Amino acid sequence: MFKYITQRILLMILTLFIILVMTYFLVQSVPGGPFADPTIKPAVRAVLNRRYHLDQPIWMQFLQYLKGLSHLDFGVSIKVQPQADVFKMIAARFPVTIQLNLLSNLVILPVGFILGILAALKKNSIVDHSIQIMVVVFISVPSFVLAALLQYIFAYKLGWFPITFSTARHMNLEKLLSMVLPVLALSFGGIAYIARYLRDELSEVLNSDFMLLARAKGLTMRQAVVRHALRNALFPLVGMILGIFITVLSGSIVVENVFAIPGTGRLSLAAISSNDYPLVMANVLLYTAIGLFARLILDLAYGLIDPRVTVGGGKNAE
């Protein structure tokens, strides 16, 4: 088990490094640069480029960047917030993004579960068909379109919710209200995925032989569903929770812009569109690290919840 985790962490670091190298050179190869603005005088541009070592060959820059990284120096922002420490910028914004992400997961999971279970139990009924239609709409329409629609209808036209996100430091009613629409916009896709998936999985399990045996033993339909069907249908879902977390994270890049939310999503977009190299790199590293780490936790969790899975190929089985 310990050996397995060590192996996994080493592999994670390797993966992270490969992604780092690829992103670094990809970002730098984008035409233009932070100071490509034609209104900047060439002399000024030269000074600025020298200031940020952009005049050096790219491999020199890369080595310097690595040197910085080795003592956790992610560099300073070039364009978005010049001279500001990238790490501090992200640290200030990340909690906002995570807060929204977790809130939408809190919406996605129960709503998705209920819809999925309902659709499976009432398969081929009007309930099932309506849920299916909803699922197709939510999956096909991207979250930023839904975000704009929600904002237009419920904030601009009806005025039920604020148009933009409240930046109040502490939670209050206004801030809570301003979170409703972004959280909803981020949740629809995940709800649809969970509902569709759980419906298929559960209706397969409901038709399985072990459900028949459970019923033959005398369990009522409700007991059999709760004790036998749900647990089996929920296993594969654990894997999806990670996917949903990541999807919401990437969805928030655009949704944060629609609602002017000061999170890492908005920061990433600003960094990318202004070629702020260190900021882009730091964001990519953050998102990649979260993804890899979540994957590891998930694989370890499978070993705990599913008796058939032995983490690390140990000899748990008889």
Add this chain to the structure above:
Amino acid sequence: MGNNTVNTIMKDNMTTNNVVNTTTNTVTNTQRNSILSVKDLHVSFSTYGGTVNAVRGVSFDLKHGETLAIVGESGSGKSVSSKAVMGLLSKNASIPSGEIHYDGSNLLKLTDKEFSKIRGSKISMIFQDPMLSLNPVMKVGKQITEMLFLSGKIKKKDAIAKAAQLMKAVGIEDAEKRFHQYPFQFSGGMRQRIVIACALAGEPEILICDEPTTALDVSVQAQILDLISDIQKKRNLSVIFITHDLGVVAGIADRIAVMYAGKIVEIGTCDEIFYDPRHPYTIKLLAAMPDMDMDGSEELISIPGAPPDMLYPPKGDAFAARNDQALKIDFEKEPPMFPISETHFAATWLLHPYAPKVELPPSLQKRINKAKTESKKG
């Protein structure tokens, strides 16, 4: 109309059985009272293609302590009939008519909740594939005792002892340890033993076995069959044994019902079906069984054609189209159940007094003669 005839004949005969039971001494089962009686059961399924009439008027009685085998090919309605008895038909199934009497009540009139009080504790069932019929993520001991615990018959702390006792009864060693294992840690035969333990936990009176050995390999098959008949004797169970394997039936059944196209075409004691088959379908099934005594020159008999499409059940005798001895009336009118003895009935017009005499295929006749002389010697 045909069904009514069947019913009257069955009814008449039930009463005669009760009256004349002192005269028979070879067949013990006829004397027993029936514990379960199915009357004119119809089951149909609504599908996209139309209504499939899977079971079309099945009637039988299960007597105390007997093993009734229901034999038939895939799609003959044997499994569907048994699932109807358990109240476990799928959602698209409907039962347009029929009665299933158990313990003074008609099971078909019960709500699902009332039915679940009978399932497991009065009538229990085991299934074809032990690889699929256990919950893969629940400890086997828990699966065995689950219902006892839920119904409050035992306390949680007594569950292990109870499960161990049941596991020992079905031949699982080291039960205290294996209680905590999961199905994937057991072999196919062992899993079927656990399924049987699950079915027995509620101490049912009737056990329905739906092809319990089909998914097992031959040596394990024999063990499971032995176990079932052993348990039946010890617990005085009444067993409905569903199979398509006549070889399996020969060893364990007291009576055999042969099903074809959703109907019972012949029913009788084991000896009557094997030594005196009357319905052409039974005769052909028996003749199609290979035999150790056959030499290479004999050709194995096969039944031509395929079973009818139950979306459009044929008029008359469903087997007529595949029967070279079919009479004209077989295509026109459903044959009633003709009594042959007090225990033996067959639904074929060939048993009508005016019908021509039926000769058994020579190879089958030879085999029957041989078996008869052997049993006399033995």
